[in-house]
Amino acid sequence: MEFDVTVQISGEDVLAGRLYQNVCHGDETTTFSYDPSYLSDPRSFSLAPDMPLGAGSFHSSGLRQLRAFEDCMPDRWGRNLMLRAERSRARDEQRAPRTLFEADMLAGVNDEARQGALRIWSDAGEVLSSVSDGVPRETSIPALLNAADRASRDMNADIRDLLAAGSSLGGARPKASIRDEQGCLCIAKFPKADEGALDDVCAWEHVSLRLMAELGISVPASRLLRIGPRAVLLMRRFDRSGSARVPYISGLTAVQGEDGGRYSYLELAEFIEEEGSRPTNDLHELWTRALFSCVVGNTDNHLRNYGFLRERAGWRLSPAFDVNPTPGSERKYLATGLDFDNREAEPEGAFAVREYFRLDDAAARAVAARMARVMGGWRRIARADGISEASIEFMADCFESGIRKLKALAR
Numbered sequence: 001m002e003f004d005v006t007v008q009i010s011g012e013d014v015l016a017g018r019l020y021q022n023v024c025h026g027d028e029t030t031t032f033s034y035d036p037s038y039l040s041d042p043r044s045f046s047l048a049p050d051m052p053l054g055a056g057s058f059h060s061s062g063l064r065q066l067r068a069f070e071d072c073m074p075d076r077w078g079r080n081l082m083l084r085a086e087r088s089r090a091r092d093e094q095r096a097p098r099t100l101f102e103a104d105m106l107a108g109v110n111d112e113a114r115q116g117a118l119r120i121w122s123d124a125g126e127v128l129s130s131v132s133d134g135v136p137r138e139t140s141i142p143a144l145l146n147a148a149d150r151a152s153r154d155m156n157a158d159i160r161d162l163l164a165a166g167s168s169l170g171g172a173r174p175k176a177s178i179r180d181e182q183g184c185l186c187i188a189k190f191p192k193a194d195e196g197a198l199d200d201v202c203a204w205e206h207v208s209l210r211l212m213a214e215l216g217i218s219v220p221a222s223r224l225l226r227i228g229p230r231a232v233l234l235m236r237r238f239d240r241s242g243s244a245r246v247p248y249i250s251g252l253t254a255v256q257g258e259d260g261g262r263y264s265y266l267e268l269a270e271f272i273e274e275e276g277s278r279p280t281n282d283l284h285e286l287w288t289r290a291l292f293s294c295v296v297g298n299t300d301n302h303l304r305n306y307g308f309l310r311e312r313a314g315w316r317l318s319p320a321f322d323v324n325p326t327p328g329s330e331r332k333y334l335a336t337g338l339d340f341d342n343r344e345a346e347p348e349g350a351f352a353v354r355e356y357f358r359l360d361d362a363a364a365r366a367v368a369a370r371m372a373r374v375m376g377g378w379r380r381i382a383r384a385d386g387i388s389e390a391s392i393e394f395m396a397d398c399f400e401s402g403i404r405k406l407k408a409l410a411r
Contacts, residue, residue, distance in 0.1 A: 002018060002020050004018055004121040005017050005018065005121075006121065008119070010244070011245075015035050016118075017035045017038060019069070019103075021103040026099070028101045030066060031057050031059050032060075034055070039053055047118070047249075051066070051067075051068055067249070067250075068253065070253070071250050073106050073109065077173065082100060082104075082108050083100060086098065106120060111127050112129065112177070112185075116245065116246070117245035135185065138179065138186075141178065141188055144176045144188070148190050162176065173189060173192065173201075174189075175187055180234065184240070185237045186236050187234075190232055191231060197390070197391070198391045200387055200388070201231075203386065204382075204387070207385060207387070208292075209323070211375055211377075211378060212289075212292060212323065215370065215371060215374050217285060217292070220235040220238050222236070224386070226386055231386070238319045248308070248318065250303065250304045251307060251336075252304050254275075254306075257303055259304075262337070264340050265336060272315075275315045277311040277313035278316055282316060282317040284363075287353075287354060287359055288371075290350050291347055294349065295371065298323050299326055299333060299335060301334055305321065325399070327394050329398065332345040347368065347409055351368075351409060365410050365411075372410060379392060
């Protein structure tokens with residue numbers, strides 16, 4: 001199979017190159033080459049650090065080494081939906097399910113909701129998309145939540161509505177792409193069907209977003225919806241600017257990493273130094289996010305939960321997302337370490353590496369002092385989000401122990 005690949009630049013779909021897929025004896029190989037017209041375009045940029053502009057080709061087994069495409073493919077939730085849909089079709093047609101290769105996964109994403117600015121086109125000049133009805137509206141959220149619950153409990157449940165709203169955004173939690181009341185593209189994150197009443201994961205993520213916003217950290221516009229007692233987090237997509245798509249790469253793509261590898265904030269800092277459009281600002285903010293993750297025990301801070309958006313001068317840090325506090329005051333460990341050896345979620349570890357983020361001791365202490373003051377309002381924000389008193393007490397050790405550590409460092 002052969003596909004044209006475009007990237008939107010200032011709202012215009014620009015031919016970037018061609019993607020070729022070949023399957024032989026069950027093994028998939030993929031090749032990408034930049035188009036000569038793209039290489040001569042003064043607006044062009046490399047789609048990923050490991051795909052520099054040039055006349056050569058990039059080869060991969062599947063798409064695993066072509067990271068720019070991995071970033072706009074289905075997440076774990078979306079892949080599971082696609083595999084289940086194929087098994088359902090096979091049952092209806094009384095045949096064996098066919099193997100879905102990486103190119104099938106790439107083509108199976110709803111184009112309207114595909115992450116970033118890449119778009120995939122057929123030889124006939126038609127954009128590849130899994131659906132034709134568009135992204136559902138915000139009013140569909142209760143029905144989609146019910147459908148996600150059924151899909152979690154019943155392998156034979158009807159998942160057509162979920163497929164139409166499927167997301168190419170990262171993660172394993174149930175989610176859907178939604179158009180909000182203003183028509184803006186959003187992601188709706190759902191609670192798991194078996195989530196306990198104390199967990200209220202989506203609501204606590206919203207608390208984190210609100211605290212970070214008060215700290216001056218860039219976050220997506222978000223709202224918390226209550227469907228009965230359950231919380232759904234609705235966040236505006238930051239890779240859209242009106243109807244235009246904004247090029248995006250994950251932090252994992254930025255450092256040329258592999259899923260499951262061990263990485264540190266220092267590698268993100270190095271990428272910002274080399275490729276960033278506003279390095280000082282982004283290094284300061286990245287360090288503040290690392291400190292915040294230590295304070296709340298955000299242990300799922302892997303590099304797909306960081307990202308970069310393209311500007312004319314380079315890549316800038318995307319708004320923060322997927323920041324979740326972990327209950328308890330016991331020692332916790334980060335997925336992405338503060339340096340190459342230290343993975344403990346302890347604020348003093350962030351202070352030990354502050355110089356790599358262009359921060360002196362006084363500036364770091366000032367950030368810690370302000371963070372302690374802002375985080376002192378965590379209960380107020382939690383109550384405003386409708387979180388139960390039992391869940392608040394369940395999380396109290398997490399926040400209060402973090403605030404104490406911040407105050408000690410700020411002295």
